[in-house]
Amino acid sequence: MTGLFVVVDGPSGVGKTTASALLVRLLTQEGWPVHPTKExxxxxxxxxxxxGTDxxxxxxxxxxxxxxxxxxLETEVRPALKAGKVVVCDRYLPTSLVLQRLDGVEPDFIWRLNRHADRxxxxxxxxxxxxxxxxxxxERGIHSRFHRGGPDAGRRERDLYAHVATELQNAGFRVHHHDVGEHTPEQVVAALLVEVRRLLTATPAAQATTTDADLINES
Structure with a gap:
């Protein structure tokens, strides 16, 4: 596959959909072929x-x-990657590792269930x-029972996403964990764009030999 597969994930309401859309817009303006999608x-x-979460x-x-x-993956993501596009996906495996775990599913089962999903x-x-x-x-509208629990549920979700960031790193995933703090969406995406550009401009050999020390974790 010749494209680049980028996932933006995080708790509901943290701004990932806004960040994904802005990232897509800026990459497109720079001339990269981009395919936005979501899960x-x-x-x-x-x-x-x-x-159907109820x-x-x-x-x-x-x-x-x-x-x-x-x-x-079969019908949309892989064809876009094969065509050389930058696929920006709003939600992916981290969402499963968080929400299904909150739903009482054992982490090992979630990993086994997704073991054939593209990295x-x-x-x-x-x-x-x-x-x-x-x-x-x-304010945007709640459609899932996972997001009706108020602040306590929000803290559990946030903490699990931070845990999953480390869990994915330990499994060999390239992870960029970014706390949005008081930053505007533009400021958040400016930081994300640095990481995406780094991969887009690296040679395939350089990408293949990246070590764990190159993984960025801004917790």
């Missing part, structure tokens, strides 16, 4: 997963989300103040 996908499987729980929901992911070239995890994130999520 759950816009397929029937994805819509069922997105709007009906489906635990192992059932975890399997449904994984099925949508494999279909998404992104860069996984960006955004975290921030959970109270502010919950307010933003409520």
């Amino acid at each position: 759950p996908s816009n397929s029937v499987l994805g819509r069922t997963a997105r709007h 009906e489906y729980r635990g192992l059932t929901l975890a399997c449904l989300v994984a099925a949508d992911r494999y279909h998404h 992104p070239d860069l996984t960006i995890i955004l975290t921030g103040d959970p109270t502010r994130s919950r307010v933003r999520a409520e």
Whole structure:
């Protein structure tokens, strides 16, 4: 595959969708061919997963989300990468490792269920103040039972995303963990763009020999 697979993930309301859209816009302005996408996908499987969190729980929901992911990879992500595009995906494996874990699914099962999912070239995890994130999520509209628990649930979600950032690094993923703090979306994306440009301008050999010391964790 000749493209670049970038994932932007994090708690609901932290600003990942805004950051993803802005990252796509700036990369496009720089002349890179970009394919924006998201999970759950816009397929029937994805819509069922997105709007079915009150009906489906635990192992059932975890399997449904994984099925949508494999279909998404096969029908959209891999073809875009093969065409040399920068795929920017709003949510991916970190969401499963957090939300399915909050739903009582064992982490080992989540990893096994997703073991054939493609590894992104860069996984960006955004975290921030959970109270502010919950307010933003409520203003946007809550559609999932995972995001109705108030500040305490927000803190658990934020803390799990920070834990998952380390978990992914330990599994060999290239991770950039960024706390949004008081920064504007433009300031956040400026930092993210540095990391994406670094991969876009590196030679394939340089990317292949990157060591763990090159993984960036701004917790």
